[in-house]
Amino acid sequence: MRLCFATNNQHKIKEVGALLDSSYTILSLSDIGCVEELAEEQSTIPGNSFQKANYVFQKYEVPCFADDSGLEVDALKGEPGVDSAHYAGPQRSFEDNMNLLLKNMANHAHRGAQFKTVITLVTSQTTQQFEGILRGQILYDKRGQGGFGYDPLFLPDGYDRTLAEMSLEEKNRISHRSIAVAKLVEYLAGRH
Numbered sequence: 001m002r003l004c005f006a007t008n009n010q011h012k013i014k015e016v017g018a019l020l021d022s023s024y025t026i027l028s029l030s031d032i033g034c035v036e037e038l039a040e041e042q043s044t045i046p047g048n049s050f051q052k053a054n055y056v057f058q059k060y061e062v063p064c065f066a067d068d069s070g071l072e073v074d075a076l077k078g079e080p081g082v083d084s085a086h087y088a089g090p091q092r093s094f095e096d097n098m099n100l101l102l103k104n105m106a107n108h109a110h111r112g113a114q115f116k117t118v119i120t121l122v123t124s125q126t127t128q129q130f131e132g133i134l135r136g137q138i139l140y141d142k143r144g145q146g147g148f149g150y151d152p153l154f155l156p157d158g159y160d161r162t163l164a165e166m167s168l169e170e171k172n173r174i175s176h177r178s179i180a181v182a183k184l185v186e187y188l189a190g191r192h
């Protein structure tokens with residue numbers, strides 16, 4: 001079965017492709033001739049995930065899944081959430097976003113937060129959503145050089161290193177994205 005992953009991130013395509021059996025061929029957006037930027041106009045992570053997958057399915061008539069992720073901070077009522085990528089402005093700077101988060105968290109002792117990924121699969125037969133959550137704490141200072149986004153500020157529950165202090169393999173074993181991908185893969189494997 002040909003299945004589009006609504007991304008051009010070859011790393012993500014390879015990662016999912018390696019987890020699926022050979023009856024699935026994972027295609028990127030450019031593989032199906034989609035060169036446009038996909039709109040993310042919804043106010044929730046599941047909403048944006050659905051919007052992207054559904055748009056590609058309707059327009060290109062290829063079964064498709066899309067992911068959308070963000071950081072939800074308890075004390076900030078779930079912010080930055082859907083605005084995670086551009087929290088501090090359209091420049092989408094990881095540094096600016098982290099600095100704004102630290103500022104907004106300055107007076108909060110409760111530091112609980114979660115990363116969330118929602119993957120939406122849209123085919124002619126079904127629409128399914130798969131959620132992955134990683135709980136942790138927002139630190140008062142950045143730690144580590146690895147990863148991306150808010151990783152240097154995020155200490156996963158049960159660990160003494162931030163996501164930015166972990167190897168990519170270690171992060172991938174516990175991440176919100178890998179939890180959601182594992183659920184998608186389990187669902188697809190069960191369809192045979």
Ligand code: IMP
Nearest residue numbers: 067068069070071084085148149150151
């Ligand atoms: P995307 O939907 O995967 O592009 O994620 C949107 C934004 O959420 C990113 O630009 C980051 O700011 C944040 N984010 C998502 N996943 C992670 C992660 O694993 N580590 C750190 N930040 C993340």
